[in-house]
Structure formats: structure tokens, C-alpha cells
């Protein structure tokens with residue numbers, strides 16, 4: 001239905017793009033001479049953080065630039081990035097979600113006035129330039145647009161279209177280096193997990209906001225990508241998964257520390273949602289049958305989903321550091337689960353866990369990725385189905401996205417298996433209705449995934 005609804009929107013925006021194309025061509029940008037570029041770079045070197053200004057997606061949408069309707073093969077890039085974003089990418093609709101029925105419901109419950117005017121929402125649903133940071137009045141209705149991910153463009157928009165433009169120079173002028181998977185994940189997670197000043201807490205969730213979950217490779221495929229990955233790396237999907245997991249682990253620990261530092265506590269969005277939000281099934285309850293390992297019956301456990309799958313890979317890459325990370329994560333989880341922990345102790349363990357994750361991130365980035373390693377990892381994660389299933393629905397969901405990403409990577413590298421594909425599809429069904437999540441059934445399906453990998 002979404003595709004039908006967006007049709008009217010697409011037409012208007014594309015027309016706006018064409019009008020732009022007709023009136024503004026990149027000639028202004030072409031007048032940047034190599035000498036001029038040198039001068040700009042010298043000035044930016046003197047100012048280590050050049051304050052670029054936002055110019056808006058209309059500056060990218062000329063058909064000779066990124067607004068072609070179909071992909072081209074005359075330059076290094078596809079040139080239809082704008083069209084892909086505007087027609088297929090939900091980021092282009094991030095603002096209109098604020099004015100839709102769910103946005104309205106949230107505005108009413110939270111008493112924040114129209115959500116599309118609330119800074120609390122716009123920080124993630126649009127380019128939210130602070131005063132003086134935009135060249136023209138920014139149109140927030142364009143949602144999450146090019147510069148939300150690629151960085152404010154005023155300094156690099158001219159230079160970047162030169163045939164001699166070097167990526168590293170553009171990065172010095174403020175282009176976000178999203179070719180670097182760690183920087184890329186960090187950027188996505190500012191909105192998809194949270195960052196200072198950008199929060200989706202349980203108050204927003206209770207008002208109707210979807211809970212935030214993320215896995216770089218799966219989310220990239222869903223976006224969908226408007227670029228062709230340049231790395232000639234057949235296991236690229238696994239690399240993206242690994243780096244994304246390490247960054248996600250680090251950022252989630254920093255978020256715990258921030259939540260413990262200020263604001264309402266315990267912050268329910270740090271905990272396993274479904275432990276509070278499932279239906280009561282009486283004596284047949286699998287929860288009662290399995291017992292409550294690791295916490296007092298009735299306490300809400302910490303949501304460990306961002307560690308369950310990553311931990312198996314971290315173990316392979318650097319067992320000693322992973323051992324320490326496991327220790328700190330256990331402390332965080334144990335403290336939070338007691339509901340009224342010593343906040344200082346949470347902060348100190350969470351920060352230590354974040355720095356251990358950062359160390360692992362460096363190693364994960366330099367690791368080698370091949371088919372055997374990927375197959376082995378799918379098998380070992382699927383082999384922990386029992387343990388993972390008992391860590392809650394969110395953990396099960398993260399493990400599902402993981403085996404899916406890893407399986408797709410191996411299939412692309414030449415090992416497709418109809419049996420594994422079907423087993424993973426059935427795994428997705430297990431997490432489709434979170435409140436009806438059943439750990440023993442999930443574990444049994446994981447076993448089928450494990451057995452299907454040869």
C-alpha cells in the first residue's frame with residue numbers, strides 16, 4: 001500500500017527536481033579551478049572542523065548530477081541516486097510520518113504540539129540544522145535527505161564534481177566518509193539507536209513510536225542502496241555485519257551510560273520489552289517452565305540483543321578482549337536488572353564495555369572474511385539457539401537478522417542452499433509477533449538452521 005500512497009508525492013518531487021535541472025546546471029560548480037580547490041583545502045586545513053552549511057537535496061537533483069531517472073554508466077556513480085531516494089527510500093518520507101496518523105497520535109499523547117514542528121522529532125526525521133548552519137531556509141519537509149548522511153555540502157559540492165576530485169580531499173571539506181563502514185554505521189546509529197540529544201525512550205515508544213533496532217547489512221538492503229559497493233569483496237555482507245555489530249555494541253553501551261547519567265531511571269527501553277509486554281499464559285507458560293536464570297523472578301532483564309550474535313564473532317577475533325567485554329556486559333545487565341542500581345557503577349561498566357567494543361571494532365575491520373569463516377559463524381550462532389532464545393525476543397530478532405545476512409553473503413559467494421533459506425524464512429516467522437514469542441519454539445527452529453548448514 002505504501003507504494004501507492006507515495007505515488008502522488010513522488011510525482012511532485014520529481015517535477016520539482018526537473019524544474020531545478022532546467023534552471024540550475026552544475027556550471028557554477030565547474031568554475032572551481034584546481035588553484036581554487038587548493039585555496040579551499042588550505043583554508044580548511046587551518047580550520048580543523050570546517051563548518052559546512054546545508055544546501056538541501058534540490059542541489060543534488062539535477063538530471064546531469066544525481067537526478068537521472070535511470071542508472072548511467074558515464075561516471076563513477078549511478079547518477080540516479082536522487083530518484084532512488086525519492087521513490088523507494090523511506091527516509092524521503094521521514095517528515096510526512098510526523099504528520100500522518102501515528103505522528104498525530106504521538107503529538108496528542110506527548111502534548112508536544114504538532115510533531116512536525118517539535119525539535120524532539122525533527123532531530124531524526126529531517127535535517128535539523130541549528131541556526132546559521134544552512135545557506136537557505138532549510139525545508140524540513142524533505143525529511144532525511146542526502147546531507148543527513150553525507151554531511152553538509154556547501155564546501156564540497158563545487159569541488160566534488162571535478163574529474164580530479166579526490167575522496168580524501170572531499171572528506172576534509174566535510175563529506176562524511178561513509179565508504180568507511182565504521183563511520184557509516186556510526187552515522188546510521190545516531191538515528192537508529194540514538195546519540196546525545198537524539199532519543200527514542202520508553203515514553204515515545206509508549207506513545208506509539210516503533211522501537212529502534214538495527215543491523216547494518218539488513219537495513220542497507222531494505223533502504224535500498226542507491227550505490228554500488230566498490231569493494232571487490234565477495235563476503236562484503238559479512239564484513240558490513242561484523243563492523244556494524246561492533247559499532248552497535250559500542251554505541252549501545254554509551255547509550256546506557258547516558259541514560260544512567262540523566263533522565264528517568266530505570267529507562268525501560270534499555271530492557272527486554274517482551275518480558276513486560278507478553279500475554280500471560282498461566283501454568284503452560286514456557287517462562288515458568290524454563291525458570292529465570294540470572295535474575296530474580298519477576299525482574300525485567302537488560303536487553304542484550306546487541307551482544308548475543310556479535311559475541312560469537314568477537315570470540316574468534318580476540319578471545320581475551322571478548323572475555324573482558326563479556327564480564328562488563330554481564331555487570332551492566334545484572335545491575336540494570338535489579339531496577340534500582342548504583343548508577344555510577346552502571347556508567348563505569350558501560351563505558352569500559354564501550355571502550356572494549358571499540359578495540360574489537362579495530363580488529364573486526366582488519367579481519368579477513370571468507371566463506372568458511374562465514375559458514376562456521378552461522379553454525380556457531382545457530383548452535384546457541386537455546387541460550388539466545390532465553391535472552392528474549394529482541395535477542396532472537398537480532399540473531400535472525402544475523403543468520404540471514406550471513407547466509408545471503410555465503411549464497412552470493414557461491415553456496416546457496418534452498419534448505420537453509422527456507423529454515424531462515426521460518427525463523428523470521430518466529431519473531432513476527434513479538435508478544436507471542438516462544439523461546440523453545442525459536443530454539444527448535446534455530447536447530448533446523450544449524451543442521452541445514454553443511
Ligand code: HEC
Pocket residue numbers: 090091093094095097098123124125126144148149184187188189190191192216218219220222223
Ligand atoms: C538523520 C537520521 C537518520 C539517519 C542518519 C539514518 N536514518 Fe534510517 N531512518 C530514519 C527515520 C526517521 C526513519 C523512518 C522513516 C519513516 O518515517 O518511514 C528511517 C528508516 C529507515 C529504514 C526503513 C525501516 C523500515 O522499518 O522499513 C531503513 C532500512 C533505514 N532507515 C536504514 C538506514 C541506514 C542503512 C542508514 C545509514 C546508512 C540510516 N538509515 C541512516 C532516520 C535516519
Ligand code: HEC
Pocket residue numbers: 097098102103106107110112115118120121122123124125190191192193194195198199200204209210211212213
Ligand atoms: C533517535 C531518533 C528519532 C527520534 C528522536 C524520533 N524518531 Fe521517529 N523514527 C526514527 C527511526 C529510526 C524510525 C524507523 C524505525 C524502524 O523502522 O526501524 C522512526 C519511525 C517513526 C514512525 C513510523 C514511521 C513508519 O511509517 O514506519 C513515526 C510515526 C515516528 N517515527 C514519529 C516520531 C515522532 C512523532 C517523534 C517525536 C515525538 C519521533 N519520531 C522522534 C527515529 C527517531
Ligand code: HEC
Pocket residue numbers: 057060066076077078079081082083085086091144145146147148149150177178179184226227228
Ligand atoms: C540514509 C543515508 C543516506 C541518504 C539519505 C543518502 N545517502 Fe547516498 N549513500 C549512503 C551510503 C551509506 C553510501 C555508500 C557509501 C559511499 O559510497 O559513500 C552512499 C553512496 C552514495 C553515492 C555513491 C558514492 C560513490 O562514490 O560511489 C552517491 C553519488 C550518493 N550516495 C548520493 C546521494 C544523494 C544525491 C542523496 C540524496 C538524494 C543521498 N545520497 C542520500 C547513504 C545515504
Ligand code: HEC
Pocket residue numbers: 202205206207208211268269270271272273274275276277300
Ligand atoms: C519494566 C517493564 C517494561 C518494559 C521493560 C517495557 N515496557 Fe512498555 N510499558 C510498560 C508499562 C508499565 C506501560 C504503560 C502501560 C499503561 O499505562 O497501560 C508500557 C506501555 C507500552 C506501550 C503502550 C501500551 C499499548 O497498549 O500499546 C508500548 C507500545 C510499549 N510499552 C512498548 C515497549 C517496548 C517496545 C519496550 C522495549 C523497548 C518496552 N515497552 C519495555 C512496561 C514496560
